[in-house]
Amino acid sequence: MTRLTRRQFGLFTGASAAALSLPTYLRAQDKPRVVVIGGGAGGATAARYIAKDSDGGIDVTLIDDAEMFTTCFFSNLYVGGLRSFESITHSYDTLQSSYGITKVTGRAASVDREKKMVMMADGSSIPYDRLVVSPGIDLIWDSVGGYSEELSTIAPHAWKAGEQTKILKAKLDAIENGQQILMVAPPNPYRCPPGPYERASMMAHVLKSKGLTDSKVIILDPKPKFSKQGVFQEGWEKHYPGMIEWYGPDVHGGIDGINVEAGTVETDLDTFQGALLNIIPAQKAGTIAASAGLTDDSGFCPIQPDSMRSTVDDAVFVIGDACIAGDMPKSGFSANSQAKVAAMAVRGDLIGSKVFPAKFANTCWSLIETDDSIKVGAQYAPGDGKIASTQGFISQMDEENALRKANFEESVGWYAGITADMFG
Amino acid sequence: MADHGRHQTRNTTLRGLVPAIFFGVTMLSGTAGAARAEDPEKLFKPCMTCHEIGAGAKHKVGPHLDGLFGRKAGSLDDFRYSAGMRAAGEAGLVWTVETLSDYLERPRDFIKGNRMSFRGMADPKDRHALVNWLETATRQAPAADPVIGETSGDGGVHGFADIVLQIEGDPEYGEYLAGECVTCHQASGHADGIPSIVGLPKDYFVRSLFEYRSNVRSNEVMKLRVANLNNEEIAALAAYFSSLDPQ
Numbered sequence: 178m179t180r181l182t183r184r185q186f187g188l189f190t191g192a193s194a195a196a197l198s199l200p201t202y203l204r205a206q207d208k209p210r211v212v213v214i215g216g217g218a219g220g221a222t223a224a225r226y227i228a229k230d231s232d233g234g235i236d237v238t239l240i241d242d243a244e245m246f247t248t249c250f251f252s253n254l255y256v257g258g259l260r261s262f263e264s265i266t267h268s269y270d271t272l273q274s275s276y277g278i279t280k281v282t283g284r285a286a287s288v289d290r291e292k293k294m295v296m297m298a299d300g301s302s303i304p305y306d307r308l309v310v311s312p313g314i315d316l317i318w319d320s321v322g323g324y325s326e327e328l329s330t331i332a333p334h335a336w337k338a339g340e341q342t343k344i345l346k347a348k349l350d351a352i353e354n355g356q357q358i359l360m361v362a363p364p365n366p367y368r369c370p371p372g373p374y375e376r377a378s379m380m381a382h383v384l385k386s387k388g389l390t391d392s393k394v395i396i397l398d399p400k401p402k403f404s405k406q407g408v409f410q411e412g413w414e415k416h417y418p419g420m421i422e423w424y425g426p427d428v429h430g431g432i433d434g435i436n437v438e439a440g441t442v443e444t445d446l447d448t449f450q451g452a453l454l455n456i457i458p459a460q461k462a463g464t465i466a467a468s469a470g471l472t473d474d475s476g477f478c479p480i481q482p483d484s485m486r487s488t489v490d491d492a493v494f495v496i497g498d499a500c501i502a503g504d505m506p507k508s509g510f511s512a513n514s515q516a517k518v519a520a521m522a523v524r525g526d527l528i529g530s531k532v533f534p535a536k537f538a539n540t541c542w543s544l545i546e547t548d549d550s551i552k553v554g555a556q557y558a559p560g561d562g563k564i565a566s567t568q569g570f571i572s573q574m575d576e577e578n579a580l581r582k583a584n585f586e587e588s589v590g591w592y593a594g595i596t597a598d599m600f601g
Numbered sequence: 602m603a604d605h606g607r608h609q610t611r612n613t614t615l616r617g618l619v620p621a622i623f624f625g626v627t628m629l630s631g632t633a634g635a636a637r638a639e640d641p642e643k644l645f646k647p648c649m650t651c652h653e654i655g656a657g658a659k660h661k662v663g664p665h666l667d668g669l670f671g672r673k674a675g676s677l678d679d680f681r682y683s684a685g686m687r688a689a690g691e692a693g694l695v696w697t698v699e700t701l702s703d704y705l706e707r708p709r710d711f712i713k714g715n716r717m718s719f720r721g722m723a724d725p726k727d728r729h730a731l732v733n734w735l736e737t738a739t740r741q742a743p744a745a746d747p748v749i750g751e752t753s754g755d756g757g758v759h760g761f762a763d764i765v766l767q768i769e770g771d772p773e774y775g776e777y778l779a780g781e782c783v784t785c786h787q788a789s790g791h792a793d794g795i796p797s798i799v800g801l802p803k804d805y806f807v808r809s810l811f812e813y814r815s816n817v818r819s820n821e822v823m824k825l826r827v828a829n830l831n832n833e834e835i836a837a838l839a840a841y842f843s844s845l846d847p848q
Binding site: 226510513521536552570587 | 776781
């Protein structure tokens with residue numbers, strides 16, 4: 178019998194089963210309580226690891242406003258027609274049935290850190306002994322002049338997966354030969370550094386496979402350079418000659434604003450016209466992080482690099498895209514890695530579990546074209562007061578096709594692995 | 602995704618009882634010169650990462666294949682098969698030229714839930730060549746003790762891997778460190794493009810990691826992970842993963 182099985186057996190037959198039949202306010206008192214805000218790569222992983230490794234000794238509540246979770250990672254493959262929407266959408270059922278986690282579907286409106294209570298939008302409140310905050314990012318709508326939340330149904334950002342991703346795909350699939358797609362890329366720091374460029378690749382893949390080779394994807398970027406740039410541009414040249422154009426600030430001179438109705442993006446250089454506008458604004462930590470007073474001037478949350486504990490509140494941990502993770506990129510892989518360090522620290526706080534030195538890892542795979550995947554990865558550890566990179570690698574130009582194909586198969590295996598690690 | 606509800610218990614006492622006698626690993630050398638698509642030894646090369654054949658062959662990630670033909674699937678006592686493979690054997694699957702060829706076409710479809718990390722061999726000519734060659738190549742009697750030992754056969758220390766194998770790994774530390782592994786290598790033992798490492802013998806686990814250090818294995822992600830593990834950490838991971846049973 179595996180260890181996991183013994184634990185689950187315990188969960189069903191031991192204290193938890195009895196506790197579950199009690200009203201919440203009674204149940205909450207006999208065990209330390211952890212509340213996790215956000216059910217993505219950070220929050221779901223943290224909830225699962227705290228529940229799994231505490232043998233039912235910690236009461237875990239996971240709050241997310243969605244019933245089902247659609248991953249941002251691999252959503253570009255859905256845009257490219259290479260994955261179904263269902264295959265990137267996951268339920269919280271196993272976390273509840275096999276790990277005894279309470280899933281609350283609703284929006285956390287604020288946190289009363291004095292009273293250690295999460296206040297829900299519906300007026301209810303949930304007490305905690307330790308709080309894990311993993312809300313991901315929110316968009317700074319006015320960072321792109323002329324853009325707004327309302328207009329995102331016409332000019333999708335699709336930087337939070339779900340309905341937005343479907344809108345983007347529907348609009349991409351309606352493009353006719355000769356029409357242009359304009360993408361406004363985000364400034365640093367943002368979720369998934371190679372994401373916009375993988376997305377441009379997947380858009381071009383759709384255009385090319387439908388024979389729409391007179392169409393183009395134009396990327397207007399506020400950054401002078403981007404993640405894995407050389408390898409991406411080599412791939413674009415190889416697979417999509419003339420179909421993807423990237424303009425940095427030294428060419429366009431500045432992005433002045435957009436007109437969603439007219440389908441235009443105004444830059445110092447020129448006014449660009451597109452049948453589809455994909456606008457990815459600047460980003461900040463999910464709103465709850467700021468309203469809980471956990472952010473600094475950057476809009477993200479400072480943390481202690483050895484534990485992911487907030488620097489402003491010892492009872493709070495911030496993980497994933499919302500935190501300031503030093504050298505680590507904002508990615509699902511990073512969030513999953515940080516969640517395990519936070520889960521260990523939480524268990525150490527509440528039930529005296531052994532706490533080992535923090536280690537972090539990240540790998541990002543990006544698909545340029547079918548069977549041509551590139552990757553970048555690094556290891557991290559606390560150092561110089563931040564999470565510092567210790568060693569890394571990146572795909573090189575001119576690699577063999579077989580290696581790129583192996584990268585893709587590896588990324589598919591990783592997706593199955595990380596989603597099993599998040600959702601059980 | 603949510604297949605961790607599938608739980609299996611199984612008796613693994615035999616594994617611990619069989620003493621380790623051999624370490625000599627028999628590897629088939631790759632064919633020199635240009636190989637045709639149907640060259641069976643070349644076709645077998647990817648299989649050799651996980652399966653040994655020939656005198657003294659041992660279990661690796663997969664079972665040794667000596668005496669394979671005519672044997673019930675999933676029936677070697679000293680190898681930890683997936684539940685799917687054992688069930689297929691219980692249901693009557695016996696390895697023959699025909700069944701092995703059918704299996705190798707798309708292993709994951711042929712036996713659901715089996716852990717072999719191989720997508721399949723689409724070309725019937727390739728399968729025919731490989732399976733027919735295997736029928737002869739696997740004919741010798743299996744090794745007396747196919748379980749890989751914890752240290753090399755003569756008890757001597759030959760390299761870094763042996764030094765690590767002398768260290769008593771802390772499985773609790775290993776479980777924490779394993780958090781980094783199971784983001785890709787599923788804790789359930791299922792493999793969807795990345796091999797399973799659940800239940801690997803310590804010796805094989807440690808030697809494999811050292812092969813990333815010495816560039817025998819070249820995957821960049823793994824090289825990076827291994828470069829950041831010290832000997833105690835490798836021993837701890839080996840202790841943890843070898844203690845698990847695949848589901």
